[in-house]
Amino acid sequence: MRRSKRMEILENRPVNKDGFINEWPEKGFIAMSSPYDPKPSIKIENNIIVELDGKKREDFDFIDKFIADHGICIDRAEKSMAMDSVEIARKIVDINVSREEILEIVSGITPAKMVEVINELNVVEMMMGMQKMRARKVPSNQAHITNLKDDPVQIAADGAEGALRGFGEEETTMGIARYAPFNALALLIGGQVGRRGVLTQCSAEEATELELGMRGLSTYAETISVYGTESAFIDGDDTPYSKAFLNCAYASRGIKTRFTSGSGAEVLMGNAEKKSMLYLEVRCLYMTKGAGAQGTQNGSVSCVGIPAAVPSGIREILGENLVASLLGLECASSNDQTFTHSDLRRSARTMLQFLPGTDFIFSGYAGEANYDNLFAGSNFDAEDFDDYNVLQRDMQVDGGLRPVKEEDVIRVRRRAGKAVQAVFKYLGLAEITDEQVEAATYGHGSHDTPNRDVAADLISANDMMKRGITGVDVVRALAMTGFEDVADSILNMLKQRITGDYLQTSAILDEDFRVISAVNHPNDYMGPGTGYRVEGKRWEEIKNIQNVIDPNNL
Amino acid sequence: MEIDKKLIEEIVRAVIEEVSLNQEPGNLSSKKEDLGQISVGNFLSGKKPASRGTNPKEVVIGVGPAFNTHIHKTINGLDLSEVLDNIKAGIEEEGMIPRVVKVFKSSDVAFIGIEAAKLSGSGIGIGLQSKGTALIHQRDLYPLSNLELFPQAPLLNLETYRAIGKNAARYAKGEKVTPIEGRNDPMTRPKYQVKAAVMHIKETELVNRKQVTIEW
Numbered sequence: 045m046r047r048s049k050r051m052e053i054l055e056n057r058p059v060n061k062d063g064f065i066n067e068w069p070e071k072g073f074i075a076m077s078s079p080y081d082p083k084p085s086i087k088i089e090n091n092i093i094v095e096l097d098g099k100k101r102e103d104f105d106f107i108d109k110f111i112a113d114h115g116i117c118i119d120r121a122e123k124s125m126a127m128d129s130v131e132i133a134r135k136i137v138d139i140n141v142s143r144e145e146i147l148e149i150v151s152g153i154t155p156a157k158m159v160e161v162i163n164e165l166n167v168v169e170m171m172m173g174m175q176k177m178r179a180r181k182v183p184s185n186q187a188h189i190t191n192l193k194d195d196p197v198q199i200a201a202d203g204a205e206g207a208l209r210g211f212g213e214e215e216t217t218m219g220i221a222r223y224a225p226f227n228a229l230a231l232l233i234g235g236q237v238g239r240r241g242v243l244t245q246c247s248a249e250e251a252t253e254l255e256l257g258m259r260g261l262s263t264y265a266e267t268i269s270v271y272g273t274e275s276a277f278i279d280g281d282d283t284p285y286s287k288a289f290l291n292c293a294y295a296s297r298g299i300k301t302r303f304t305s306g307s308g309a310e311v312l313m314g315n316a317e318k319k320s321m322l323y324l325e326v327r328c329l330y331m332t333k334g335a336g337a338q339g340t341q342n343g344s345v346s347c348v349g350i351p352a353a354v355p356s357g358i359r360e361i362l363g364e365n366l367v368a369s370l371l372g373l374e375c376a377s378s379n380d381q382t383f384t385h386s387d388l389r390r391s392a393r394t395m396l397q398f399l400p401g402t403d404f405i406f407s408g409y410a411g412e413a414n415y416d417n418l419f420a421g422s423n424f425d426a427e428d429f430d431d432y433n434v435l436q437r438d439m440q441v442d443g444g445l446r447p448v449k450e451e452d453v454i455r456v457r458r459r460a461g462k463a464v465q466a467v468f469k470y471l472g473l474a475e476i477t478d479e480q481v482e483a484a485t486y487g488h489g490s491h492d493t494p495n496r497d498v499a500a501d502l503i504s505a506n507d508m509m510k511r512g513i514t515g516v517d518v519v520r521a522l523a524m525t526g527f528e529d530v531a532d533s534i535l536n537m538l539k540q541r542i543t544g545d546y547l548q549t550s551a552i553l554d555e556d557f558r559v560i561s562a563v564n565h566p567n568d569y570m571g572p573g574t575g576y577r578v579e580g581k582r583w584e585e586i587k588n589i590q591n592v593i594d595p596n597n598l
Numbered sequence: 599m600e601i602d603k604k605l606i607e608e609i610v611r612a613v614i615e616e617v618s619l620n621q622e623p624g625n626l627s628s629k630k631e632d633l634g635q636i637s638v639g640n641f642l643s644g645k646k647p648a649s650r651g652t653n654p655k656e657v658v659i660g661v662g663p664a665f666n667t668h669i670h671k672t673i674n675g676l677d678l679s680e681v682l683d684n685i686k687a688g689i690e691e692e693g694m695i696p697r698v699v700k701v702f703k704s705s706d707v708a709f710i711g712i713e714a715a716k717l718s719g720s721g722i723g724i725g726l727q728s729k730g731t732a733l734i735h736q737r738d739l740y741p742l743s744n745l746e747l748f749p750q751a752p753l754l755n756l757e758t759y760r761a762i763g764k765n766a767a768r769y770a771k772g773e774k775v776t777p778i779e780g781r782n783d784p785m786t787r788p789k790y791q792v793k794a795a796v797m798h799i800k801e802t803e804l805v806n807r808k809q810v811t812i813e814w
Contacts, residue, residue, distance in 0.1 A: 063792035071799055192780050219780035221743050249743040279706055281741070312795045314705065314802025333650075350792025382784045414784040420750060421784020499774045
């Protein structure tokens, strides 16, 4: 066959490098509704759920049991289950029905019913629902702060710049797991240099992550993973109960925590049990709620290549974010992983959370160039900062970021590097040279920084843990080396652990360490003229991009 | 190694359990074509249950259940025999002794790796999934922790596998080791995640939590 030139050009477009697969429910490759998904049902006897979604109590697996005992409001169940799914779906979209009323109705429905409700909604209706159901009135954003070298100086510099740019939370992780203490420490300091009150976390193996939190080297956690099938749990030697205990361990030390889950995980683990991705994720979210977690990071997250490969998969991702909000959970709505070669496709995918606003639109946005992103690349990265600022300005939408001046970026990057250098020296950790600080100050990424002695760093990081260094030592080190203001910020972050207000749903902190959460700033959207509006000082900030024509200079 | 009577009984029981499990309706591996080559005969002919090594020079490589029986190439097309040969060569170049075991109780690279480390005389193990994902583990670490992880299998080549063998051997010798420089390609996921899922499903269907790890 003679090739059509147009077809050849199309064939070479970035989108055709992506991986797609047809629906295959037997292996879980189905987004929103599998023929093997259960039908909604509930039976209650003596205040105990004895039948859930077609399954009798004696046949429950441990997920069904956990959900039946902890995830559904029994007083409300019969009334809510009697409502038509389409009626509930309409109420979710209806601006005249309040968030509180929806939360009440939804608290009594089963996972299979939830799946039916979500299947009634198209993406625009889901966005309407999200705009109303998001827990916190003001949306926010989270960054990833990582680099290929696990260089603590660059972590601090990127963390400071990210905070300056407006991220409410920042998350790091490691190429080499043993770097965790350095990453956590560098991000804790860098974040506070950029903007006081930024929350930071270090994604690591669960016990390590908990220890870093307990020591005050990180200020929140979001890697308590739950799965939608029993077999996926068993593979990781876990149960919903063990996850609930872990959640309590964080809460007992006053550390903000959220769970994480997302469609495609069970497919990737080979444990989907023929169910749709949405149904399995809904089960995860009911467990999250049942375990008493304040929120979730969901929206497929690192498994996004799976839902994105099947029909209606990107719609499903918004659907699962909406379910989190319908259950009253904080939703850090993913957008944090590459899933396509196409700029068109990646932008479109993010609009579904960007336009209605979620508690954290990204979880997170790569605060470095994607080549340095150790979550294997985010959907947006540092090279997209200006695009993102323009998108906020174009649509008068608050995406959580703001334009910044070059001199401010350089200033906070250098100061963060200097502060980390001083703390490392004071605490007797591996050496940080002036050359490294300068390179991280002006560089774009790890291609621009000198190599560190990795073996020496790992010995030093291990030593730091052995010596029992905590957040208080960091405060002291900063105070003794001329960084009193940063010391004060970190001390304030440690105080949050005692007051505990930031354990409330969707909590973030402003630069005076005041908590902004779904308790004191709940979303009250009920159509035009209500809810959060981008206006006043914030609108001026968003408008003020750097690349504008100044008529006086013409 | 001497095989005593009790051990033989244990193997036979494990095999029978495996076969009967596979025949249960509704089991993930119930499809005829998935019964696979781990037949009774094949399993007993020369494949012994893995023992815990005592030689401190030993580094154990744990491979996944589908390794070279159901899956023969990594996600980017490297021959699994060559991958294994390169890891072994890396270990030998450092003057250490490789040993290979096949793990059936998990297809998770961390659990394969910690199993290998626990069987290893030096306490250092390498976990290798059939799709090519690898890590270096140490027996006293948490299962989901590791010494070095190579999560993006499509970016690994034979030289990297050789370097993994070398570094594992160096940890076993108690040396101060510089980890292999990380590689990262943000487009790995869009290109390979579906393929990774299909390969991993294949490997996971062969998981049997009751089947003992064997010498490979």
